[in-house]
Amino acid sequence: MNQTPNNAAQPSSPPPKKQVKWADPPQIGFMEALYLPAIAQGISTTVKHMVSRKPTTRQYPEVKPTISANYRGVHRLNRDDKGRVKCVACFLCQTACPADCIKIEATATDKNDPQWKDRDKFPATFVIDELRCIYCGMCEEACPVDAIELTSIYDLTGLSREEMLFDKDKLLSVYDETVQAGQDPVRTHRGALGPASESGPASESATGKSPALPSNGAQHHG
Amino acid sequence: MTWNWNTIWPLLVAIGIVLAVIPILGLYLTFIERKVAAWIQDRIGPNRVGPFGLLQAVADGIKIFLKEQVIPDHVFKTVYFFAPTIGLICAMLSIAVIPFGPASPTPSDGFRAIIAPGVDIGILFVMGVSSLSAYGIILGGWASNNKYSMYGAVRSCAQFISYEIPLGLSLLGVIMATGSLNIESIVAAQGDGIANWNIWWQPLAAIMFFTAALAETNRLPFDLPECEQELVGGFHTEYSGIKFVLFFLAEYTHVVAVCFLTALLFLGGWHFPGLTGPVDSSLSGFLMRWMVLLAKVSLVFAVIVQLRWTLPRFRFDQLMGLAWCALIPLGIANFLGLVVVLSLDLPRWTLAPYSIALLFASALINARQVTKRAKDLAARSFALPSTERSAAVNAQPQLTR
Numbered sequence: 158m159n160q161t162p163n164n165a166a167q168p169s170s171p172p173p174k175k176q177v178k179w180a181d182p183p184q185i186g187f188m189e190a191l192y193l194p195a196i197a198q199g200i201s202t203t204v205k206h207m208v209s210r211k212p213t214t215r216q217y218p219e220v221k222p223t224i225s226a227n228y229r230g231v232h233r234l235n236r237d238d239k240g241r242v243k244c245v246a247c248f249l250c251q252t253a254c255p256a257d258c259i260k261i262e263a264t265a266t267d268k269n270d271p272q273w274k275d276r277d278k279f280p281a282t283f284v285i286d287e288l289r290c291i292y293c294g295m296c297e298e299a300c301p302v303d304a305i306e307l308t309s310i311y312d313l314t315g316l317s318r319e320e321m322l323f324d325k326d327k328l329l330s331v332y333d334e335t336v337q338a339g340q341d342p343v344r345t346h347r348g349a350l351g352p353a354s355e356s357g358p359a360s361e362s363a364t365g366k367s368p369a370l371p372s373n374g375a376q377h378h379g
Numbered sequence: 380m381t382w383n384w385n386t387i388w389p390l391l392v393a394i395g396i397v398l399a400v401i402p403i404l405g406l407y408l409t410f411i412e413r414k415v416a417a418w419i420q421d422r423i424g425p426n427r428v429g430p431f432g433l434l435q436a437v438a439d440g441i442k443i444f445l446k447e448q449v450i451p452d453h454v455f456k457t458v459y460f461f462a463p464t465i466g467l468i469c470a471m472l473s474i475a476v477i478p479f480g481p482a483s484p485t486p487s488d489g490f491r492a493i494i495a496p497g498v499d500i501g502i503l504f505v506m507g508v509s510s511l512s513a514y515g516i517i518l519g520g521w522a523s524n525n526k527y528s529m530y531g532a533v534r535s536c537a538q539f540i541s542y543e544i545p546l547g548l549s550l551l552g553v554i555m556a557t558g559s560l561n562i563e564s565i566v567a568a569q570g571d572g573i574a575n576w577n578i579w580w581q582p583l584a585a586i587m588f589f590t591a592a593l594a595e596t597n598r599l600p601f602d603l604p605e606c607e608q609e610l611v612g613g614f615h616t617e618y619s620g621i622k623f624v625l626f627f628l629a630e631y632t633h634v635v636a637v638c639f640l641t642a643l644l645f646l647g648g649w650h651f652p653g654l655t656g657p658v659d660s661s662l663s664g665f666l667m668r669w670m671v672l673l674a675k676v677s678l679v680f681a682v683i684v685q686l687r688w689t690l691p692r693f694r695f696d697q698l699m700g701l702a703w704c705a706l707i708p709l710g711i712a713n714f715l716g717l718v719v720v721l722s723l724d725l726p727r728w729t730l731a732p733y734s735i736a737l738l739f740a741s742a743l744i745n746a747r748q749v750t751k752r753a754k755d756l757a758a759r760s761f762a763l764p765s766t767e768r769s770a771a772v773n774a775q776p777q778l779t780r
Contacts, residue, residue, distance in 0.1 A: 190746035191738065193586070199689040207418040214423040 226343045228309040229292045232285050233335055234328035235304050239272070242329060244304040246278040250296035258289035259296060283325040287313060294344075303345040308335045385488060393494045397474055405631040406436040412684050419688045448620035451523075458522035463618065463625035466515020470632035473509040476501045477562060477639050481649045481658045481668040484563040492669070493563070501562040502550060502644075506543070509595065509636065513539040515629060516597070516604055520614035531613030534695065535597060535604035541702035542594040548710030549587035552717045553577050553644050556727065562640075566648030570655055576647035580727045583713055583734035585645040587706055592637040593683065594702070597630060600690040603698060634683060635676075642675035705741060712737050 188194050215222060224230070235243040246263035264281040266273035273279070296305050308331060315321045323331075335341060410425065410432070417424025425432035450456070480492025498504060513535060520532025554560055556577075557568045569575045578585045594601040605613035615626050642648060649658075649668035658668065693701065716733045719725070 185746050185749040187739075187742055187746050190742040190749065192742075193738075196686070196690065200685050203419045203685055203689045206421060207415065210418055211421060212417075212423045213421050 224309040224311055226309060226341070228311065228342075229294045229307040231287065231308055231310040231313050231331055232290070232296070232323065232328055233306055233308050233331040234283060234325060235306060235332055236329065241272070241276075242279060242283075242304070242325065243302055244280050244283060245276065245302055246280040247301060249299040249301060250305050253295045253299035255293060255295060256289050256291045258286040260284045260286075280325060283328065285323045285328065287315075287321045287323055288318060297345060300345075306342050306345055308342055309340055310335070389488075389490050390494065392490060393492065397471070397479070397494060401471065401474070401632055401635070402628060403436075404635060405628045406440050408631050408634070408680070409439070409627075410436040412687070415681075415684050416688050419685075443621060443624045446620040448622065451617050453524045454617060455522040455524060458518050459617075460622075462515050462519030462522055463622045463629070464515075465518060466512050466629035467625050467632065469508050469512035469515060470629040470636065473505045473512075473636050474632065474639075476504050477636060478566070478643065478648075479639065480672060481665055482563050483658045484561060484567050497563070498561065500560050502554060502560045502565075505562075505636070505640065506547065506550075509633065510539055510543055512629060512633065515626070516614045519618065519626065520604075523614070523617035525617055527610045527612070528614050528616045531604040531606065531610050531616075534606075535614060538594055538597075538601065538603060538698065541699060542591045542706075545587050545702060545706035545710050546591040546595065548707065548714055549584040549591060550644065551710075551714050552581045552584045552730070555717060555721060562643055566643050566650070567657065569647045570650050570657065572655055573647065573650075573652050576645065576650075578645040580730045581645070581713075581734065582731060583709065583737055585641075587710060587713075588645065589637075589641055589679075590701075591706060592640065593686070594698075596633040596637055598634065598683065599687040600692050601698065602692065603695055606692065634680070638676045638679040638683070641679045642672060646675050646679075648672060648675075705745070709737055709741055 237243045246261055251259040251261050261280050262282045263278045266276045266279055268274050294307055297307055414424040425435040428434040428438045475494040476498045478493040482491055482493045486496035516535045517532045520528040557565045597604050615623055649672040651671045654668055720730055
């Protein structure tokens with residue numbers, strides 16, 4: 158601690174007061190050094206909490222929390238306005254998935270079927286391994302037709318690994334459930350086909366009206 | 380004392396009461412502690428099993444007995460098995476000479492609320508046996524063959540050795556004034572009204588006893604031997620199932636013993652304004668005194684629980700500092716005052732202002748020291764010339780491949 162004034166380098170002087178905010182060294186007063194008043198103060202705080210009981214606990218299984226519509230939970234496969242699976246089997250989600258949990262098999266549609274003549278492909282199988290998934294939402298971001306979405310369902314349980322492989326029917330049923338419960342996620346243009354799937358004239362002639370995409374899109378991205 | 384049925388049955392009854400009540404008490408004290416913790420932290424606490432969660436303790440007990448006992452390969456099996464038992468036996472033994480209800484210094488025939496009545500080395504026995512319970516922790520930590528367990532064991536060893544001294548010093552006043560180590564006699568000496576309670580003329584000793592005893596029980600703020608944040612679980616890291624519970628039962632038995640001792644030695648035991656004088660034989664008087672004693676014990680336990688959720692854990696050097704730099708000097712100074720008062724036949728109440736003066740003096744010294752240390756620290760950070768500072772920085776070991 159002895160200062161050496163003859164030192165060649167600049168002597169150590171505290172930096173100017175303007176640059177440095179000086180903090181006083183912590184001091185302890187007489188009452189604090191007694192400890193007992195501080196302990197009594199602490200006890201009075203804890204007793205106050207104990208007496209004026211306003212528990213913040215939520216009785217979980219009976220009282221469910223309201224989950225934000227922006228939550229990324231269990232996946233769903235959306236239906237279009239005809240009730241078909243909206244997915245066009247483009248494999249973008251499977252490619253984007255960092256956890257490699259989506260497995261799609263595509264099939265060409267039967268062009269003679271009036272139900273399917275406006276679509277080229279649809280997924281024959283669509284399996285998501287809910288245990289592998291990291292719920293990052295990149296599938297939903299990649300989807301050009303807003304077919305796959307993450308819902309706000311958070312309490313997913315199962316008794317086996319096989320049970321947690323969600324196939325197309327299960328994912329569509331999740332869609333039906335969430336639509337019925339009014340729990341649509343808010344991130345994508347839900348309820349309308351994305352731009353890639355509605356360019357054909359067939360779609361317009363089939364539905365007879367243009368889909369509600371622009372308004373919805375403005376709503377969610379505007 | 381002749382051994383016949385008339386002398387043996389009160390003994391068996393008292394032992395039966397202690398052996399039956401202590402485990403149940405341990406479970407329910409855990410429950411109370413969880414509830415209090417929840418209330419303090421603005422939670423609800425266990426409320427699912429039974430009305431108000433009252434059966435939670437029972438459920439815990441059942442769970443504990445049915446739990447798998449993991450015995451790691453690397454432990455020293457013999458010692459590993461016996462360590463929790465040693466801890467519990469020592470804690471239980473100290474209860475033997477502590478009256479758990481009103482007891483007269485001259486043991487009567489019939490039921491007595493103490494296992495071993497009229498033991499003339501009462502307090503000495505309690506201190507000796509309860510400090511043996513450190514063996515349970517030390518052996519458990521050593522036999523676990525795990526560095527965290529070992530750290531916990533070594534810490535508890537140092538803690539026990541350090542806090543034995545202030546514990547003994549704080550009891551000297553009570554013992555010397557009564558002239559007996561017999562706990563019943565000490566309580567009987569406080570029998571004439573509330574003014575005779577030992578806490579009034581020995582307030583400092585009472586605080587010291589409570590602090591040191593809390594440290595001996597390994598409870599927060601002195602629970603460094605188990606210290607979850609630093610040592611995983613401390614000495615009980617490798618223990619599971621019923622053996623783990625034996626450790627905790629030992630701790631709670633210890634806490635119960637401390638509660639009783641504080642109430643008996645400093646708070647007048649089963650005496651209360653209106654309930655003074657020697658223990659009478661009438662049943663109602665006996666029960667009233669018992670209730671008074673249990674109320675005082677509950678009060679002490681409430682303070683212990685409240686302290687647990689109020690104070691943060693000590694750092695280890697602070698723990699040692701509290702014992703060696705504060706409690707032991709204070710105890711010796713208190714003892715000197717006591718000797719002067721007793722040998723000059725001064726009135727006892729003169730010790731109360733002396734205690735308070737001691738406390739204030741220690742606080743003054745403490746405040747001075749802390750402030751000085753803080754100033755030194757602040758001065759040092761800019762006292763080095765810049766070249767020396769950079770040299771010091773350069774001198775730090777470099778990472779090499």
